[in-house]
Amino acid sequence: xxRNPMRRQLASMRKSLFDQxxxxxxxxxxxxLLDDANPNFVEEVVTLYYRDSARLILNLDRALERRPLxxxxxxxxxxxFKGSSSSIGAKKVxxxxxxFREYCxxxxxxxxxxxFQQLKKEYxxxxxxxxxxxxxxxxxxxxxxxxxxx
Amino acid sequence: xxxxxxxxGSMSTASSITTWKAGDVVSVPDQFPAGLRVLVVDDDPxxxxxxxKMLRNCSYDVTKCNRAETALLKLRENRNGFDIVISxxxxxxxxxxxxxxxxGLEMDLPVIMMSADDGKDVVMKGVTHGACDYLIKPVRIxxxxxxxxxxxxxxxxxxxxxxxxxxxxxxxxQPKQSEDADYSSSVNEGNWKSSKKRKDDEDETDDxxxxxxxxxxxxxxxxxLHQQFVAAVNxxxxxxxxxxxxxxxxxxxxxxxxxxxxxxxxxxxxLRRLSGVSPHxxxxxxxxxxxxxxxxxxxxxxHGFDLQTLTATGQLPAQCLATLxxxxxGRSTAKSxxxxxxxxxxxxxxxxxxxxxxxxxxxxxxxxxxxxxxxLHGIPTTMESKQLTSLRxxxxxxxxxxxxxxxxxxxxxxNNSSLIEMGQPLSRVQILNDSTVPLxxxxxxVPNGIAANVSTRNGxxxxxxxxxxxxxxxxxxxxxxxxxxxxxxxxxxxxxxxxLGMSDHTSKGAFHxxxxxxxxxxxxxxxxxxxxxxxxxxxxxxxxxxxxxxxDDSQHxxxxxxxxxxxxxxxxxxxxxxxxxxxxxRSVPIVSKAMFSAGDSTExxxxxxxxxxxxxxxxxxxxxxxxxxxxxxxxxxxxxxxxGQEDLMIALLKQQQGIAPVENEFDFDGYSLDNIPx
Numbered sequence: 148x149x150r151n152p153m154r155r156q157l158a159s160m161r162k163s164l165f166d167q168x169x170x171x172x173x174x175x176x177x178x179x180l181l182d183d184a185n186p187n188f189v190e191e192v193v194t195l196y197y198r199d200s201a202r203l204i205l206n207l208d209r210a211l212e213r214r215p216l217x218x219x220x221x222x223x224x225x226x227x228f229k230g231s232s233s234s235i236g237a238k239k240v241x242x243x244x245x246x247f248r249e250y251c252x253x254x255x256x257x258x259x260x261x262x263f264q265q266l267k268k269e270y271x272x273x274x275x276x277x278x279x280x281x282x283x284x285x286x287x288x289x290x291x292x293x294x295x296x297x
Numbered sequence: 298x299x300x301x302x303x304x305x306g307s308m309s310t311a312s313s314i315t316t317w318k319a320g321d322v323v324s325v326p327d328q329f330p331a332g333l334r335v336l337v338v339d340d341d342p343x344x345x346x347x348x349x350k351m352l353r354n355c356s357y358d359v360t361k362c363n364r365a366e367t368a369l370l371k372l373r374e375n376r377n378g379f380d381i382v383i384s385x386x387x388x389x390x391x392x393x394x395x396x397x398x399x400x401g402l403e404m405d406l407p408v409i410m411m412s413a414d415d416g417k418d419v420v421m422k423g424v425t426h427g428a429c430d431y432l433i434k435p436v437r438i439x440x441x442x443x444x445x446x447x448x449x450x451x452x453x454x455x456x457x458x459x460x461x462x463x464x465x466x467x468x469x470x471q472p473k474q475s476e477d478a479d480y481s482s483s484v485n486e487g488n489w490k491s492s493k494k495r496k497d498d499e500d501e502t503d504d505x506x507x508x509x510x511x512x513x514x515x516x517x518x519x520x521x522l523h524q525q526f527v528a529a530v531n532x533x534x535x536x537x538x539x540x541x542x543x544x545x546x547x548x549x550x551x552x553x554x555x556x557x558x559x560x561x562x563x564x565x566x567x568l569r570r571l572s573g574v575s576p577h578x579x580x581x582x583x584x585x586x587x588x589x590x591x592x593x594x595x596x597x598x599x600h601g602f603d604l605q606t607l608t609a610t611g612q613l614p615a616q617c618l619a620t621l622x623x624x625x626x627g628r629s630t631a632k633s634x635x636x637x638x639x640x641x642x643x644x645x646x647x648x649x650x651x652x653x654x655x656x657x658x659x660x661x662x663x664x665x666x667x668x669x670x671x672x673l674h675g676i677p678t679t680m681e682s683k684q685l686t687s688l689r690x691x692x693x694x695x696x697x698x699x700x701x702x703x704x705x706x707x708x709x710x711x712n713n714s715s716l717i718e719m720g721q722p723l724s725r726v727q728i729l730n731d732s733t734v735p736l737x738x739x740x741x742x743v744p745n746g747i748a749a750n751v752s753t754r755n756g757x758x759x760x761x762x763x764x765x766x767x768x769x770x771x772x773x774x775x776x777x778x779x780x781x782x783x784x785x786x787x788x789x790x791x792x793x794x795x796x797l798g799m800s801d802h803t804s805k806g807a808f809h810x811x812x813x814x815x816x817x818x819x820x821x822x823x824x825x826x827x828x829x830x831x832x833x834x835x836x837x838x839x840x841x842x843x844x845x846x847x848x849d850d851s852q853h854x855x856x857x858x859x860x861x862x863x864x865x866x867x868x869x870x871x872x873x874x875x876x877x878x879x880x881x882x883r884s885v886p887i888v889s890k891a892m893f894s895a896g897d898s899t900e901x902x903x904x905x906x907x908x909x910x911x912x913x914x915x916x917x918x919x920x921x922x923x924x925x926x927x928x929x930x931x932x933x934x935x936x937x938x939x940x941g942q943e944d945l946m947i948a949l950l951k952q953q954q955g956i957a958p959v960e961n962e963f964d965f966d967g968y969s970l971d972n973i974p975x
Contacts, residue, residue: 231344234347
């Protein structure tokens with residue numbers, strides 16, 4: 148019973164993540180993969196994502212410090228990053244990645260750097276939100292975590 | 298991960314499903330497509346884990362890899378262990394398309410490409426490289442649910458092909474069932490397929506003697522088959538070669554147009570890689586100075602000769618010529634390598650002698666254009682029984698050679714000798730064509746002389762002596778060629794050569810040396826000749842070819858590094874067969890591996906050299922031999938040679954693809970030595 152308010156809270160949290168454009172349908176795809184044997188699948192994937200993408204962010208940071216900028220390398224790195232981000236449904240992050248790649252293709256150094264800063268912000272924001280979300284979900288209990296859209 | 302089932306228990310049937318794998322009788326057909334064995338390759342761990350989960354949820358049997366090399370390894374280790382492969386396009390260690398090509402050539406599994414990139418170009422690339430589907434990331438589970446259709450489709454086509462050719466029992470077929478979009482019958486298909494597969498496998502194995510160990514319904518392109526294919530293609534003209542006509546020309550029961558079509562596609566890719574130009578049939582009518590010559594510079598004259606002459610004389614099957622030419626073209630890019638072939642040739646000669654000293658002797662002459670004549674003279678001597686016998690012996694050691702080939706110079710001669718013994722079919726030589734050069738010079742003559750020599754391979758030194766000798770004189774000009782080149786040959790080639798022709802030679806370091814000694818200053822042509830003869834003579838050559846093929850793969854990697862041309866790899870491959878000759882069909886791959894790794898780790902160039910050498914040697918020998926040997930009546934041998942060429946080509950092709958197949962390159966089932974008709 149006590150879980151009800153928590154569940155409600157969780158549900159609303161989830162909804163807002165979608166409404167505000169932080170997550171897209173792909174996240175729902177992941178949620179559909181949850182089952183009894185893998186009740187925390189989504190959280191596991193997201194954790195893995197943040198761990199792996201941290202490396203990419205680092206590489207991108209480094210690459211952006213070089214002068215002159217190696218756009219093709221940057222594009223390559225961002226392509227990877229975009230792939231990961233899109234697979235967990237990180238909508239805003241993905242949008243920033245796409246923009247970044249556009250700037251790379253046109254050789255716009257300033258655009259790249261600016262976009263990258265924005266991307267990092269979105270990336271951090273989403274991370275925090277998801278952490279909170281999963282924390283709550285765990286509190287509620289594995290089988291009763293956020294709605295799983297059918 | 299294969300059978301780790303989610304809590305759903307839906308996967309529990311997976312294990313039973315596995316029974317419908319190729320060659321197995323399906324016990325739970327209604328489970329299909331559950332249990333479909335999927336290999337998923339992606340360097341992104343997040344995507345990988347998601348895909349894995351999704352596929353598991355589809356009741357598939359999933360194996361995941363985060364590296365293309367690992368994936369290839371798994372596939373090679375367990376050729377029938379997977380039904381379909383899903384691979385990312387952008388991977389750090391290997392381009393996804395390269396992997397796709399490899400898989401297509403080696404295992405012929407359906408491959409689905411995926412990428413976050415949805416640009417038309419990338420998707421088109423997937424299509425041209427033979428991907429059966431292209432998924433855009435992020436991938437949804439719905440997209441994965443139906444991937445089994447690709448497996449079914451492919452199998453159906455194969456069966457259908459067989460059926461059409463009439464080689465498959467009609468009874469088992471319920472042809473269009475599975476083709477319907479209505480997959481409700483997929484269950485039956487699973488069952489039907491498995492039993493069908495067996496029959497198909499059997500049919501196919503019957504058609505190709507080497508596939509007996511394979512229980513796949515896929516067509517195995519054995520050396521003979523490929524040779525027939527190339528002959529047909531050349532006959533039609535590569536630009537005009539359409540699967541239907543090729544099929545008709547080949548006239549192989551059980552072969553379908555689809556088989557030919559897909560093989561043609563691969564072949565075209567291969568040729569493109571070799572030459573960088575659109576491949577056109579190598580017609581024997583080309584003058585001596587064929588285009589190849591240009592690329593090779595000094596060798597050019599020689600090269601053209603060899604192939605052309607032989608072909609012209611009818612001794613050299615068009616295919617061989619084509620192959621050689623292709624090889625030559627491919628090699629043209631590697632000028633430096635050219636010298637090697639020459640050298641190799643010499644080495645071949647050296648094969649003749651137990652030590653293949655020939656090469657050494659040749660070396661001296663090689664550098665000496667004026668010594669053309671000498672070469673000729675020298676050849677007969679060497680070619681005589683000595684060479685043959687030595688070649689024979691060497692073939693035994695080829696297995697060893699293979700190992701050695703990899704290290705440059707370090708390779709013991711043995712390898713060479715064994716290679717030679719193999720009597721690599723001319724086909725191999727063809728590739729080398731470039732290198733062989735000198736020998737063929739005496740076009741008209743050559744055939745005669747060659748024939749004589751060729752036949753000797755089989756152990757009839759006498760033949761070689763007389764005829765070869767004559768030829769030699771004519772080819773003197775050609776002979777010169779090698780000489781010149783010999784000097785140019787890089788050190789690496791030395792190692793190669795030595796391995797090739799010098800069975801007895803302990804790696805002398807400089808192949809040339811061996812040659813010279815072996816050849817006794819005959820200019821090396823002859824020696825190569827002899828070697829060649831041996832090659833041809835021995836079905837083992839075939840193995841060599843196979844080995845070469847394998848080596849090619851390894852070479853390929855080498856070539857990547859050292860821009861080794863195909864020929865080089867071919868040579869290496871040739872070395873392999875020797876291993877096989879020893880009765881270890883599979884040794885070749887191993888050897889190649891060794892060679893390969895050696896080459897890789899040490900000097901790719903060396904390996905290449907070897908290959909190159911081998912190729913050249915073979916090419917020369919084959920070319921010549923063919924013309925000659927044909928007379929001898931060892932057409933089968935020649936044929937084998939061809940096969941070897943094909944194998945080489947295939948291996949080369951693989952290499953071209955840039956895959957560094959250290960592993961069993963020999964995965965070419967069709968080209969495995971097993972098939973070598975001895």
